[in-house]
Amino acid sequence: MTTTDIVNRLRIWAADGSKAERRLAEIILSDIEYASRAPIADLALRAGVSEPTVTRFCRSLGCEGVREFKFKLAQVLAIGGLYLFPEPLVRDERDARVVDAVADGAAAAIQRARDTTDMSTVNAVAEMAVNAGQICVFGSGGVSSLGAVEMQNRLFRLGLSVVAHTDGQMQRMQSAVCDKKSLVFAISASGQATSIIESVRVARQYGARTVAITNPGSDLAKEAEVCLPFVIAPDTQLYKPTAGRYSLLFIIDLIAMTTAEMIGPSVLEGLRRIRISLSGLNMSDPGRPVGD
Amino acid sequence: MTTTDIVNRLRIWAADGSKAERRLAEIILSDIEYASRAPIADLALRAGVSEPTVTRFCRSLGCEGVREFKFKLAQVLAIGGLYLFPEPLVRDERDARVVDAVADGAAAAIQRARDTTDMSTVNAVAEMAVNAGQICVFGSGGVSSLGAVEMQNRLFRLGLSVVAHTDGQMQRMQSAVCDKKSLVFAISASGQATSIIESVRVARQYGARTVAITNPGSDLAKEAEVCLPFVIAPDTQLYKPTAGRYSLLFIIDLIAMTTAEMIGPSVLEGLRRIRISLSGLNMSDPGRPVGD
DNA sequence: AGGCAAAATGTAAAAAAGCAACATAAAATT
DNA sequence: AATTTTATGTTGCTTTTTTACATTTTGCCT
Numbered sequence: 046m047t048t049t050d051i052v053n054r055l056r057i058w059a060a061d062g063s064k065a066e067r068r069l070a071e072i073i074l075s076d077i078e079y080a081s082r083a084p085i086a087d088l089a090l091r092a093g094v095s096e097p098t099v100t101r102f103c104r105s106l107g108c109e110g111v112r113e114f115k116f117k118l119a120q121v122l123a124i125g126g127l128y129l130f131p132e133p134l135v136r137d138e139r140d141a142r143v144v145d146a147v148a149d150g151a152a153a154a155i156q157r158a159r160d161t162t163d164m165s166t167v168n169a170v171a172e173m174a175v176n177a178g179q180i181c182v183f184g185s186g187g188v189s190s191l192g193a194v195e196m197q198n199r200l201f202r203l204g205l206s207v208v209a210h211t212d213g214q215m216q217r218m219q220s221a222v223c224d225k226k227s228l229v230f231a232i233s234a235s236g237q238a239t240s241i242i243e244s245v246r247v248a249r250q251y252g253a254r255t256v257a258i259t260n261p262g263s264d265l266a267k268e269a270e271v272c273l274p275f276v277i278a279p280d281t282q283l284y285k286p287t288a289g290r291y292s293l294l295f296i297i298d299l300i301a302m303t304t305a306e307m308i309g310p311s312v313l314e315g316l317r318r319i320r321i322s323l324s325g326l327n328m329s330d331p332g333r334p335v336g337d
Numbered sequence: 338m339t340t341t342d343i344v345n346r347l348r349i350w351a352a353d354g355s356k357a358e359r360r361l362a363e364i365i366l367s368d369i370e371y372a373s374r375a376p377i378a379d380l381a382l383r384a385g386v387s388e389p390t391v392t393r394f395c396r397s398l399g400c401e402g403v404r405e406f407k408f409k410l411a412q413v414l415a416i417g418g419l420y421l422f423p424e425p426l427v428r429d430e431r432d433a434r435v436v437d438a439v440a441d442g443a444a445a446a447i448q449r450a451r452d453t454t455d456m457s458t459v460n461a462v463a464e465m466a467v468n469a470g471q472i473c474v475f476g477s478g479g480v481s482s483l484g485a486v487e488m489q490n491r492l493f494r495l496g497l498s499v500v501a502h503t504d505g506q507m508q509r510m511q512s513a514v515c516d517k518k519s520l521v522f523a524i525s526a527s528g529q530a531t532s533i534i535e536s537v538r539v540a541r542q543y544g545a546r547t548v549a550i551t552n553p554g555s556d557l558a559k560e561a562e563v564c565l566p567f568v569i570a571p572d573t574q575l576y577k578p579t580a581g582r583y584s585l586l587f588i589i590d591l592i593a594m595t596t597a598e599m600i601g602p603s604v605l606e607g608l609r610r611i612r613i614s615l616s617g618l619n620m621s622d623p624g625r626p627v628g629d
Numbered sequence: 630a631g632g633c634a635a636a637a638t639g640t641a642a643a644a645a646a647g648c649a650a651c652a653t654a655a656a657a658t659t
Numbered sequence: 660a661a662t663t664t665t666a667t668g669t670t671g672c673t674t675t676t677t678t679a680c681a682t683t684t685t686g687c688c689t
Contacts, residue, residue: 050437050440050441050444050445051441052441052444052445052448053444053448056448063665063666063667064655064666064667065666065667066666074448074452077445081408082404082405082408084645084646084647085646085647085648086645086646086647094667094668095667095668095669096646096647096648096668097647097648097649097667097668097669098666098667098668099647100647100648100649101666101667110647110648111646111647111648112374112646112647113374115408116373116374116407116411117441119408119411119412119415120411120412120414120415120437120438120441121415121441121442121444121445122412122445123411123412123413123415140456140457140460141456143456143591143594143595143598144451144454144456144591146594147451147587147590147591147594148447148448148450148451148587151447151583151586151587151590152444152447155440155443155444155447155583156440159436159440162436164432164433164435164436165432167432167435168432187490187494191483191486191487191490194483194486195483195582198479198483290487290586291443291447291583291586294443294582294583294586295439295440295443298439298443299435299436299439302435302438302439303435306435355636355637355638355685356637356638356684357637357638358637376674376675376676377675377676378674378675378676386638386639387638387639387640388639388675388676388677389638389639389640389676389677389678390637390638390639391676392676392677392678393637393638402676402677403675403676403677404646404676
């Protein structure tokens with residue numbers, strides 16, 4: 046998969062595109078809600094370009110035409126929320142640099158995860174999760190322990206029995222009481238965390254199924270039954286935020302979502318209604334921004 | 338105002354509507370993906386009705402026209418989950434959709450945080466952090482508590498004295514021992530979490546400086562000295578990718594990075610020590626692994 | 630049953646939106 | 660400066676949606 050999401054592509058075009066493309070991208074980004082509903086004539090007028098330019102722009106963004114472009118924008122709005130940007134913030138160069146650095150890093154991390162994550166593996170993992178009697182999530186270190194807790198959080202909401210351990214001793218103890226019905230998620234960016242490697246080995250001895258979210262070449266990856274690649278690019282600046290967090294979050298989102306879908310429509314139908322009613326999607330008041 | 342989403346209304350029509358409406362509703366429900374993209378001529382043909390009937394049908398469903406109807410269908414597809422798809426749909430397509438949904442949502446959330454976060458506020462907050470004697474981070478709820486821990490993680494690495502509490506009682510206790518040198522970060526998606534609001538109030542009474550990362554209109558926002566906008570509807574994240582997570586992470590990244598830059602080179606020394614201490618522990622002491 | 634109003638649906642033509650083909654302008658390259 | 664390439668605009672055509680009106684169906688009353 047080499048595709049980027051539209052928002053990202055729009056941003057790229059807003060920076061790198063030609064004159065007309067830049068103006069268009071800016072107009073669209075500044076008000077996605079509007080852009081997703083307006084006819085291209087309006088859009089063209091606002092951006093000061095001609096209508097076919099809009100069509101061409103959509104195509105160069107990877108869409109089949111304007112319709113598909115709007116379709117995707119609508120979906121972005123649905124998931125990301127309805128946001129209006131009345132007055133774009135003006136920043137000085139220094140501030141913009143920081144914001145861009147972080148945002149670009151985050152976007153790149155998600156992109157990377159998106160490109161390297163194999164959905165058939167995710168599906169297999171989700172199936173394990175659905176059939177597991179008990180799910181244990183092990184993670185340690187800044188990013189990975191955060192991921193472990195997050196995974197617990199997500200799966201717990203689906204009614205699954207799940208526990209996360211970020212402490213090495215607890216991980217060992219937990220793995221010692223695993224059985225054939227157990228599923229172990231082992232999260233480690235390095236894939237070298239000893240307590241996690243050992244916990245996986247022990248859990249496996251007791252018949253548990255094991256999934257590693259880690260560096261594919263690492264010891265942990267070898268130890269586990271299944272591996273979902275999670276690689277953190279080494280950061281040049283030490284104090285710079287580790288964009289890898291976003292990758293991990295993304296992978297966890299994928300697993301949680303796939304698992305949710307697999308659990309079954311009956312449960313989800315209710316949840317979907319709740320969400321939609323809360324999100325105000327059904328409201329005929331499009332100007333109102335809603336959160337996500 | 339309608340209280341049900343389109344899919345529900347479609348189901349109602351499929352059961353109660355007139356002949357043509359029933360057929361239409363069935364066709365649409367049987368393949369929402371198709372219906373959301375196909376021209377009404379196709380739809381009309383499939384359902385064996387005339388084109389204006391489709392338009393009228395959309396109107397009676399509360400939409401302004403066919404376009405808006407399709408717009409909403411697109412959003413339902415993004416939000417509502419894959420079980421809305423007809424069975425014969427290929428696996429790959431479903432997979433691609435999950436990935437797209439999560440990635441697009443994440444990207445949109447980051448994009449939005451990027452555009453709405455005011456760097457002058459972040460700079461001010463960073464300066465508070467640098468000058469604080471003690472930093473407390475309070476958060477509760479899935480996303481916010483995660484954010485609190487993450488904030489602790491990040492600021493700790495910069496050599497700052499920081500503690501995170503996700504427990505209401507601990508938050509109160511902590512706030513009771515705040516003083517003029519204290520800085521409190523209060524993270525809450527809703528901005529209504531009572532323990533956090535009260536903790537902020539108490540801490541402020543003792544002279545602490547307070548920063549809320551929350552819904553700008555909320556009680557918490559009013560209580561705190563500074564507010565960084567972070568909006569997320571509380572209960573919508575039942576099973577869907579909560580794009581808001583990415584926003585929060587992004588905001589935290591900005592704060593941490595800005596703070597780091599403000600502290601300057603001395604930060605690097607602290608980080609270097611952490612890294613050394615971790616690499617030493619990594620292999621030799623399995624009880625305290627690192628996985629960063 | 631037959632007839633009549635009301636609702637539902639269909640037909641055909643107009644309006645709107647999107648697009649393709651070609652023309653022109655800008656830019657890069659030589 | 661000439662030439663090629665690329666980007667953008669103009670015009671008119673196609674598809675899609677909608678309006679206005681005609682026709683059919685349905686339910687109801689005598």
